[in-house]
Amino acid sequence: MTGTLEVPLFRPPAPTPLSEPPGLLSFLLALRRNPLTTWTERHFEEPVLSGEGVLGRITVVNDPAVIRHILLDNAANYRKDDLQLRVLAPGLGRGLLTAEGEEWKLQRRTISPLFTPRTVGSFFPAMVGSAERLIRRWLRRPDGRIVDASVEMTRVTLDVLERTIFTQGVARDPDALGRAITRYFEGLGRVDPVDIFGLPAWIPRVGRWRAKPAIRFFEELVGELIEGRRALLARGDPAPRDLLTLLLEAADPETGKGLSDIELRANIVTFIGAGHETTANALSWSLYLLSQDERARSRIEQEVDEVLGEGPFEPHHLEGLVYTRAVLDEAMRLYPPAPFLSRAAVEDDQIGDLHIPAGSIVTVAPYVLHRHRTLWDHPDAFRPERFLPEERGRIDRFAYLPFGAGPRVCIGASFSLQEAVIVLASIVRAVRLDLVEGHEVVPLHRITLRPRDGLPMRLTRRKG
Numbered sequence: 001m002t003g004t005l006e007v008p009l010f011r012p013p014a015p016t017p018l019s020e021p022p023g024l025l026s027f028l029l030a031l032r033r034n035p036l037t038t039w040t041e042r043h044f045e046e047p048v049l050s051g052e053g054v055l056g057r058i059t060v061v062n063d064p065a066v067i068r069h070i071l072l073d074n075a076a077n078y079r080k081d082d083l084q085l086r087v088l089a090p091g092l093g094r095g096l097l098t099a100e101g102e103e104w105k106l107q108r109r110t111i112s113p114l115f116t117p118r119t120v121g122s123f124f125p126a127m128v129g130s131a132e133r134l135i136r137r138w139l140r141r142p143d144g145r146i147v148d149a150s151v152e153m154t155r156v157t158l159d160v161l162e163r164t165i166f167t168q169g170v171a172r173d174p175d176a177l178g179r180a181i182t183r184y185f186e187g188l189g190r191v192d193p194v195d196i197f198g199l200p201a202w203i204p205r206v207g208r209w210r211a212k213p214a215i216r217f218f219e220e221l222v223g224e225l226i227e228g229r230r231a232l233l234a235r236g237d238p239a240p241r242d243l244l245t246l247l248l249e250a251a252d253p254e255t256g257k258g259l260s261d262i263e264l265r266a267n268i269v270t271f272i273g274a275g276h277e278t279t280a281n282a283l284s285w286s287l288y289l290l291s292q293d294e295r296a297r298s299r300i301e302q303e304v305d306e307v308l309g310e311g312p313f314e315p316h317h318l319e320g321l322v323y324t325r326a327v328l329d330e331a332m333r334l335y336p337p338a339p340f341l342s343r344a345a346v347e348d349d350q351i352g353d354l355h356i357p358a359g360s361i362v363t364v365a366p367y368v369l370h371r372h373r374t375l376w377d378h379p380d381a382f383r384p385e386r387f388l389p390e391e392r393g394r395i396d397r398f399a400y401l402p403f404g405a406g407p408r409v410c411i412g413a414s415f416s417l418q419e420a421v422i423v424l425a426s427i428v429r430a431v432r433l434d435l436v437e438g439h440e441v442v443p444l445h446r447i448t449l450r451p452r453d454g455l456p457m458r459l460t461r462r463k464g
Helices: 024-033 064-073 082-092 101-115 117-122 124-139 149-164 174-188 206-235 243-249 261-291 294-308 315-320 322-334 413-430
Strands: 048-053 056-061 078-080 146-148 341-345 349-351 354-356 361-364 431-435 443-446 448-451 456-461
Touching (some): 056 064, 124 413, 149 261, 206 243, 261 294, 261 322, 261 413, 294 315
Antiparallel strands (some): 078 341, 431 456, 443 448
16 A cells, blocks of 8 residues: 655654564563564565464464454354463453353353443443543642553543442452552563463463462452342342443343353453453553644544533534544554454364464464555554544455454453543543653553553643
8 A cells, every 4th residue: 555645654663573583582582571572574564474483383364354264254263272371361261351162152142232332332421430530630730740641541441440340349449450450461461481382280480470469369359349249139239230230140142041150250350451451551552642743632632622612521422533533543553452362273274375274373463464564554653544434444344453353352342442532532621641751662562562661741731
């Protein structure tokens, strides 16, 4: 693709692709420090690359038609690979993110009704309440005060979860919950050579050991929430119609079977951990990108001012926040919430001229796909306009995967997007955030994609 643009574009930081694949030791070290640094120039230029690696035969796919086949048309032939499960399952259990086969189908059928447009729409007031609480707290501070935007986005998205998943509150310090989530992703997010080589589970993993306190924190928190809500329901007392109650009452429409205690706990941990983390990171990256592009910031401010005005944030405003949504979409293109996913082929598969042997691994890396030079104009530049209605139709559905695709597309995508638009628009209406001069922003892959050393930003009020 080619295009002519009138103004220079901001190119946010990203590791420089390697000219040649690294050797084994260099690869393992880079994988542990930051997997983004392992990609080569060829990955961003070729539609399909196959070769033998530490994990056996690996095929890296950036062809939307092939991705569609793997994630949708023949999805039953591709299961989550063992490395992903070894990394994720110790912390997330056997929830939607890690379950397979009939176990996954049952959970998906059971939980899907919780994320219908009507149910997600019912959470609008809670999301606005969390955004307004953030803004009130910020506006009590003097202009020029420095805040860490990544920490603040963690706080506001956790506040949303507290108002939608467990509305009776959490008997824990919210900041302690945020720190536990950070420790979880930092610990389990480091790929351990022990997992790469498939060594037995009893062999200690450094990352898992470091994440143990966070995992224990989650287990205790979720146990307290479930026990308290069940006691409330057993007494016949009125229970809030939040996600926790809905999960406890959920039943498979085909069998009438509810979630087991193990499944219930695993999915609540997934919603708290992975669900909150992706939205917080999308917001953090959006705020950073806007701080570096005055043209985009002026445009989003104009839109927010015109759509929201001075009055309360109402549900019908969401459809008018077109550029706001485009900024979020572009932030998730450049810094996708889940930068990497892979599948193991159950049986041999043939996709045109491409042969996928049984047992081999197929990798679809949204971080690479979203910056692929054959699929995007100016792939490394921040340009929200590409996601406006007049251009968005040119983007192949399987070239943009912030929430995955196919049967395993993220069940909470609509929840996350509604939340992110509400929070971003509320922030833009009230304040400006500017990156502290001299701070180096580095994207770090730790299961999700986060700014390595946070985002210290200077706060200046616009209104309020």
